[in-house]
Amino acid sequence: MSNGGSDMTAPQATPLVEMQNIKIAFGGVHAVDNVSLDLRAGEVVGLVGGNGAGKSTLMRALSGAHPPDSGQIVIDGQPATISNPREAKAFGIETIYQTLALADNVDAAANMFLGRELTTRLGSLDDSAMESATRKVMGRLNPNFKNFKTAVMSLSGGQRQSVAIARAVHFNARILIMDEPTAALGPAETEQVRSLIRQLKSEGIGIFLISHDIHDVYDLSDRIAVMYHGRIVGTVKKDEVTTDEVLAMIIMGKPLEKVTSEEIAQLHG
Amino acid sequence: MVTEASPARAVPGGSPNRSLRSVLSLLEVDTRLLGMVGALAIIWIGFNVMSGGNFITTRNLWNLSVQSSSIAIMATGMVLIIVSRNIDLSVGSLLGFLGYTMAMVQAVWIPKNLGLGFDQPYTWVIALAVGVGVGALIGALQGFIVAYGRVPAFIVTLGGFLIWRGLIFWYAKGQTIAPMDKNFFLLGGGPTGSAGEWPSWIIGILACVAIVYLTIASRRRRRRYGFPVRPTWALATVMGAACAAVLGAVWVANNYFWPSALATQYAQAHGIAEPPGGLQIPVGIAFPVLIMIGVAVVMTVIATRRRFGRYVYAIGGNPEAAELGGINVRLMIMRTYVLIGILVAISAAVQTARLNGAVTNLGVQNELDVISAAVIGGTSFTGGIGTIPGAVLGAVVMQSLRSGMVLLNVDSPTQDIVVGVVLVAAVGLDALLRRRSTR
Numbered sequence: 001m002s003n004g005g006s007d008m009t010a011p012q013a014t015p016l017v018e019m020q021n022i023k024i025a026f027g028g029v030h031a032v033d034n035v036s037l038d039l040r041a042g043e044v045v046g047l048v049g050g051n052g053a054g055k056s057t058l059m060r061a062l063s064g065a066h067p068p069d070s071g072q073i074v075i076d077g078q079p080a081t082i083s084n085p086r087e088a089k090a091f092g093i094e095t096i097y098q099t100l101a102l103a104d105n106v107d108a109a110a111n112m113f114l115g116r117e118l119t120t121r122l123g124s125l126d127d128s129a130m131e132s133a134t135r136k137v138m139g140r141l142n143p144n145f146k147n148f149k150t151a152v153m154s155l156s157g158g159q160r161q162s163v164a165i166a167r168a169v170h171f172n173a174r175i176l177i178m179d180e181p182t183a184a185l186g187p188a189e190t191e192q193v194r195s196l197i198r199q200l201k202s203e204g205i206g207i208f209l210i211s212h213d214i215h216d217v218y219d220l221s222d223r224i225a226v227m228y229h230g231r232i233v234g235t236v237k238k239d240e241v242t243t244d245e246v247l248a249m250i251i252m253g254k255p256l257e258k259v260t261s262e263e264i265a266q267l268h269g
Numbered sequence: 270m271v272t273e274a275s276p277a278r279a280v281p282g283g284s285p286n287r288s289l290r291s292v293l294s295l296l297e298v299d300t301r302l303l304g305m306v307g308a309l310a311i312i313w314i315g316f317n318v319m320s321g322g323n324f325i326t327t328r329n330l331w332n333l334s335v336q337s338s339s340i341a342i343m344a345t346g347m348v349l350i351i352v353s354r355n356i357d358l359s360v361g362s363l364l365g366f367l368g369y370t371m372a373m374v375q376a377v378w379i380p381k382n383l384g385l386g387f388d389q390p391y392t393w394v395i396a397l398a399v400g401v402g403v404g405a406l407i408g409a410l411q412g413f414i415v416a417y418g419r420v421p422a423f424i425v426t427l428g429g430f431l432i433w434r435g436l437i438f439w440y441a442k443g444q445t446i447a448p449m450d451k452n453f454f455l456l457g458g459g460p461t462g463s464a465g466e467w468p469s470w471i472i473g474i475l476a477c478v479a480i481v482y483l484t485i486a487s488r489r490r491r492r493r494y495g496f497p498v499r500p501t502w503a504l505a506t507v508m509g510a511a512c513a514a515v516l517g518a519v520w521v522a523n524n525y526f527w528p529s530a531l532a533t534q535y536a537q538a539h540g541i542a543e544p545p546g547g548l549q550i551p552v553g554i555a556f557p558v559l560i561m562i563g564v565a566v567v568m569t570v571i572a573t574r575r576r577f578g579r580y581v582y583a584i585g586g587n588p589e590a591a592e593l594g595g596i597n598v599r600l601m602i603m604r605t606y607v608l609i610g611i612l613v614a615i616s617a618a619v620q621t622a623r624l625n626g627a628v629t630n631l632g633v634q635n636e637l638d639v640i641s642a643a644v645i646g647g648t649s650f651t652g653g654i655g656t657i658p659g660a661v662l663g664a665v666v667m668q669s670l671r672s673g674m675v676l677l678n679v680d681s682p683t684q685d686i687v688v689g690v691v692l693v694a695a696v697g698l699d700a701l702l703r704r705r706s707t708r
Contacts, residue, residue: 101593105585
């Protein structure tokens with residue numbers, strides 16, 4: 001998880017990720033329409049927008065789950081081809097999916113190492129080593145987690161979410177995509193995730209954060225990108241906007257400059 | 270950093286009034302499997318009582334072991350297929366086709382077409398290798414169409430069910446091919462196709478050594494990581510029970526003796542004077558049973574200790590999660606079909622050897638027996654759930670019902686009705702228990 005600390009990231013450094021002119025269509029519908037977005041090391045970029053705005057689809061392009069129809073992904077200044085999740089992981093891109101993407105019938109360790117199992121010299125699964133690593137990560141993320149031997153289907157929503165988070169942070173991610181990471185969590189667990197995000201950020205990891213909770217995003221992000229009908233209507237610095245202005249952008253689908261103060265007033269009407 | 274990662278060294282022995290449930294959880298035995306063993310015991314005792322003591326005899330149990338092995342071999346592969354949310358309806362027809370192929374190799378192609386004659390020492394190896402190779406190829410073809418062609422497995426293997434059966438008639442023209450090569454014949458079991466007394470004991474003792482070694486090694490590994498381990502008494506109980514079961518099975522096999530006619534023949538051939546009451550030659554464990562045990566061990570390792578097995582279970586649990594985890598889902602699905610193709614070939618060898626010939630209805634309805642065995646053994650059609658030992662036990666349960674009813678002179682349609690009822694009841698009960706345990 002350590003990535004050299006905070007001293008390595010000057011603000012002018014090459015972006016970790018640049019997504020350029022990404023397009024993804026389903027049938028005739030442009031789910032993501034010519035979107036460009038970048039992310040720097042140690043930065044949290046919030047991605048907000050209504051249902052179907054294209055946030056998750058855009059992130060799925062970066063995580064390799066759904067390669068874009070056109071456009072380019074540049075990582076560390078180098079054009080990168082990401083055509084499946086394995087290739088994304090090779091670039092240090094880890095994803096916490098909204099659906100969690102857990103295999104419900106196997107235990108926490110098996111899920112954490114899914115696709116990246118530790119094996120012995122003879123190529124057998126080294127379950128003890130995997131369980132040990134899982135216990136360590138969980139000790140940090142969710143000390144109440146005790147059910148290491150049960151299938152994750154019998155765990156609570158919060159515990160399942162911790163497994164998904166543990167999987168994303170265990171493998172030295174440089175770029176973390178978090179799609180609604182606190183959706184299933186209670187207040188205490190949500191606070192844990194928030195402090196985790198701050199900690200990962202301080203370690204120099206770049207984070208894309210998708211959330212319905214505008215306050216969550218506002219608190220944690222450095223920049224906020226607002227999507228509307230597959231397009232980015234504006235990317236704003238958190239320090240330069242109010243939550244109401246972001247909300248107005250989400251609802252009206254307009255860039256900040258075009259949002260009038262009357263429209264913001266109407267939000268509370 | 271919280272020091273959560275170092276739990277207690279060992280689970281304490283517990284209070285004297287432990288409940289059954291807590292004892293079972295300390296033993297770490299699969300309760301579902303234990304339930305099946307219990308059900309099997311009830312079936313055996315029930316048939317034994319109803320048949321006036323004719324069921325639990327060394328002879329019947331030995332026969333039961335041989336009859337179960339062919340279905341059990343295929344059921345271990347069917348588990349992985351069903352676990353990954355697919356199905357294979359073609360195994361019965363494929364078994365017939367591969368049985369014929371192997372029969373043709375040893376009875377027609379090698380001796381006649383190549384002019385090498387019958388009963389060569391290498392004949393059985395070549396026949397088996399051809400069968401396994403063709404089985405793997407056909408499995409790969411069906412698996413490829415399922416995985417990469419995205420045709421539902423039900424349809425692909427339903428097609429296979431018709432095609433492979435049809436091909437038998439194509440190249441055998443309805444004829445029976447018999448007899449088999451004399452070495453190949455031994456694969457089918459029977460008094461000569463068995464390990465005999467001392468080899469059986471040695472195999473049993475080696476199995477016990479392996480059980481003890483593996484159990485202790487796994488405990489050591491857990492200790493080294495500081496994980497909780499079972500108390501010593503639980504460990505000893507489990508190892509003791511497993512070894513007792515192994516040695517008990519060997520004892521049964523060694524207390525079934527050659528039929529007297531065959532023993533007399535043997536005595537005359539070897540110039541041994543027959544004692545009064547005939548020569549008592551212990552049969553020992555039959556070769557098909559040894560093959561089945563070997564297959565079950567290998568398949569258990571594949572299912573639980575290898576990446577491939579882990580992926581198959583993960584795919585069954587959540588195909589999307591497996592894909593997002595970077596697993597090559599389609600290749601894994603295709604491999605499950607290659608595997609079952611190989612297992613069907615092995616079963617085909619056992620069945621043709623046992624019949625000492627290939628007949629056109631070889632393997633008819635086997636797909637249903639294999640699927641039933643897997644399902645009675647706890648494999649779930651919802652995917653992701655099922656074990657190899659469960660499927661083997663399922664095959665034994667099915668065969669016990671069949672042979673018990675034969676012993677009681679129950680006619681074949683009634684047998685089908687009973688097996689059908691048991692199948693549905695077993696799965697219904699399993700679903701009920703599963704729902705309870707997850708809530």
